[in-house]
Amino acid sequence: MYQAPRGTQDILPEEQAYWRYVEQKAAHICQLYGYERIDTPVIEDAGLFNRSVGEGTDIVDKEMYTFDDRGGNKLALAPEGTASVCRAYLEHGMPNLSQPVKLYYIASMFRYERPQAGRYRQHRQFGCEAIGSDDAALDAEAIDTAWQFYLSMNISQLFLALNSIGCKECRPRYLDALKEHYLRHSEKLCPDCNIRLVKNRMRLLDCKKPSCQPVADSAPKSVDYLCQACADHFSQLQKHLGLLDIPFGVNHRLVRGFDYYTRTVFEVQPAGGGSQSSLGGGGRYDGLIEELGGKHTPGVGFGIGVDRVILQLKDQKIAVPPIAKPQVFVASIGDEARDEAFKITASLRRDGIGVIQAIGSRSLKAQLRQANTLGVSKAVIIGDEEVKAGTAILRDMTTASQETVALDRLKDLLK
């Protein structure tokens, strides 16, 4: 028997209410903050992610699903959404629109990770990108968008971790300091960190291996190496978060696993969970559009894991509205009545009334048992006598009381 691939899951009907609820909340928040929806392809040129997320990151080097299509093109299943949105921004002339351009997406992302609770190989992300301004107020607004999204679902006990990792002017000085610090401890580092030390120093602080933790904890802090413009930006951001009453803590080890970030990085973590259980994260990417061939265009955004948000809703015992089901069941006895019931069912549905029709030719008792199991509130019963009289029996499934009604009144009574 086939099974869903490891790290993927079927979203069964009973789970759909959560997904619909979260996605509707996302769409509502985006409307309030002026983000418009964009859908980009599931597949992209693999080079797009090598270029933006960066070679030397775990996502590109270890987790990306890359393949050659039949035409010999190297493609990848999107592991994240920011690069695709920036590609679309350039491809569709959005630099000519009024800036910032604010776009959101809800899409599946693919990463070959080791599956565990809340970590999948296919996950769904709600993301927002605001492209075309470097104003720190926009960073605060992006964080506020994410924050209000959680609050709109009554998710509580969240922690906002913040950091600034500088820009291409001040980063090199910080990377030198990191190198010096790590070289002093090189004998204690894991093999991956020894490679990171040469290939991608920013990623050193991401390491989760226990042996590397003391070295990472005592490493120089990026905020101490910011140029004046980045330092001003970071303090403006903190001022704006204060204006919005959003509590945060600065985490000097927060660098996030993508090369495109500049200045602001942030993550939202549930109380008690570390960065491994992050509910969402994002930051600024002022060099990304240029890296993809456009003019210098700053941007900021975030991505939120919908699967993890749903796990939080369940953990925090937050109920979501159920998806409405048909409330009417149509039963019949006899061949002629069955044809009539078939027509009545169709006509009720055309009038916007959800109906489940008895299928097959079971006894009336069995049909009503099915109606009971389905939890409908009304049953319409047609027998040969009702066909002749142009009537139907309308049964209240809760009280089991019945009345005979004229067919032409049925629609109004059910509505």
Ligand code: HAM
């Ligand atoms: P990310 O932190 O890699 O950022 O992913 C965003 C969120 O997606 C995470 O915080 C987490 O909730 C969820 N997530 C990530 N990987 C998995 C997984 N394997 N299973 C379940 N959930 C997962 C980005 O992708 C950036 N593009 C965000 C961004 C947008 N930055 C700027 N704009």
